[in-house]
Amino acid sequence: MNTTQSIVFLRGAKTVLRPIEISDVPLLTKWINDPDVRMYLQTNKPMSEIAERKWVESLADGKGGIALLITTYTGVPIGVMGLHDINHIDGTATTGAMIGEKRYWGKGYGSDAKRALLAYAFETLNLRKICSRVYAFNTRSIAYSRKCGYVDDGVQHKHVFRNGEYHDVVQLAIFKDEWLKMRQRARTSRRSR
Template sequence: MFESSRIKLLKVDKEDVELYHSWRNNLEVMSSTSPAIDIYTLEEKRQFFEDIIVGSSTSKSYMIVDKDAQKKIGITSLIHMDTKNRNAECIIDIGEKDYWGKGYGQEALSLLLDFGFLELNLHRISLRVFSFNQRAVNLYKRIGFIEEGISREALFRNGKWHDIIHMGILQEEYFLKSHEKLNYKSNS
């Protein structure tokens, strides 16, 4: 469940904080995923990491590991998990720029969605994406996410206002999309 041909997901632990800190303080990495681009000290990031990422009861976070290189390349999480309503929000950051645009994000997100829908039996998973990040928008649509709304001009980046796009996918939509992919592969 937590492996594909190229990657595996490992539960985040306290030792990952320095690597996570290096990604979160890289402005190029964070410019397309983080609403607040601020530089934090390692100690500030350690407190956030231990309280929110490792210690939260409403989130599950995993390091994305390149299996061949045995290298941690990013992080993906289900956050704001609401077990009563079976909802969560997902996030993903590929922190190692050498891995951008090569399909690792899609593999990691597919593993996370499999876990969310198959193991946790979530009904709905949502995400937010910045309108200028068209590559991410296209990826999410390919996976099966549907645009649900827009927060207009909610983000000021590089001297301009940008929208935040809200997207979601329901369990049945994800299963249908996965079934379509399997049928396509078997008919190829």
């Protein structure tokens, strides 16, 4: 394991989240250009390594919000997750995520990383409401957010054009109060086992 792989910023039950490095740029470029992945993302233009490198540099300057690389416990890089549009007056932010290694989809890695990020957002950054915008056809993403405690927060009807059709954008959100209650319930049920 090299030094980058051993860096830990947040620890989930099966994932580690660490800062993104320039050495991650080739992987990020592979993931974000993959048609099976980008159909769920806002980006729909080709992304070069130069463009990805600039994004990584903007994170280092503190201009691009917070984004972290998700790895497995054995150090395999599998995706990216972040907090954007952080507003410390309103106490809000938006989460974005991409598991680029498709063989890891649907195995609990995304929701594990998301819970670690939510704990950081609420219990370290003292944010109040974390939002997520998901295309209505992205049922896996809606399911994983709900699993983490997100609830409906509105719909933008026929808002985006993808694969030749207009689609709704589902807005989901989780409030700090609800997050803390969920954490407490999980701790109580672990203790009573």
